[in-house]
Amino acid sequence: QVQLVESGGGSVQAGGSLRLSCVVFGHSYSPECMGWFRQAPGKEREGVATIYTGDGNTDYADSGKGRFTISQDDAKNTVYLQMNSLKPEDTAVYYCAAVYCARAGYSGNYFRTAWYTYWGQGTQVTVSS
Numbered sequence: 001q002v003q004l005v006e007s008g009g010g011s012v013q014a015g016g017s018l019r020l021s022c023v024v025f026g027h028s029y030s031p032e033c034m035g036w037f038r039q040a041p042g043k044e045r046e047g048v049a050t051i052y053t054g055d056g057n058t059d060y061a062d063s064g065k066g067r068f069t070i071s072q073d074d075a076k077n078t079v080y081l082q083m084n085s086l087k088p089e090d091t092a093v094y095y096c097a098a099v100y101c102a103r104a105g106y107s108g109n110y111f112r113t114a115w116y117t118y119w120g121q122g123t124q125v126t127v128s129s
Contacts, residue, residue, distance in 0.1 A: 002027050002118045004096045009123030012086055016127070020081040022096030022120060027077075031118065033101035033110055036070060036081045038092035038125075045095070047111030049081060054102070059110055064090075086127045096120040 008020040024030065035050035049070035051058045058070050069082040079096065097116035099106070106115055 002031065002098060004098060004118055004120035006094065006096045006120040006123040009094060009125045011126040011128065014087055014127055014129050016086050017082070017084045018086065018125060020083070020094055020096075020123060020125075022079045022081075024077045024079070024098065030074070030077070031098035031100050032103075033099045033106065033115070034070075034072070034079045035097045035110060035116060036079075036094060037097055037113060037116075038090075038094045039122075040092040043092075045113055047113065048094070050110040051079060052101075052110075053079075061111065083125070086125075088127045088129045090125060091127050092125060093122040094125050095122045 003025040005023045030053050032054050034053055036048040037045050038048050039045040047061050048064050049060045049068055051070045053072055067085045071080045098118040099116045
């Protein structure tokens with residue numbers, strides 16, 4: 001069973017940076033689609049960034065475009081989310097997610113939360129003004 005473990009959250013002031021990590025365990029091969037999602041209190045979970053691990057292709061939501069970078073380290077079975085120039089509105093619980101999208105035949109919009117079958121426990125990011 002695939003397990004995802006996030007880490008790297010914390011409290012920072014506006015303008016600061018954090019790097020989140022997501023380690024994948026229990027897999028025979030890497031899920032092709034990985035993503036970072038976030039959920040603020042009282043709001044729906046939303047996509048932040050996704051990566052197709054086979055070729056490294058990435059996509060970003062407008063909320064983090066130009067400030068956030070998703071990347072992978074295959075040797076460490078880890079996906080990262082580098083977050084710079086953080087804003088108070090970035091405050092949320094950040095979740096790592098994965099799905100064997102190639103096997104499932106998924107394509108197109110990789111921000112669809114319903115596509116992802118594996119989720120981490122979440123890591124809190126708090127940005128103060």
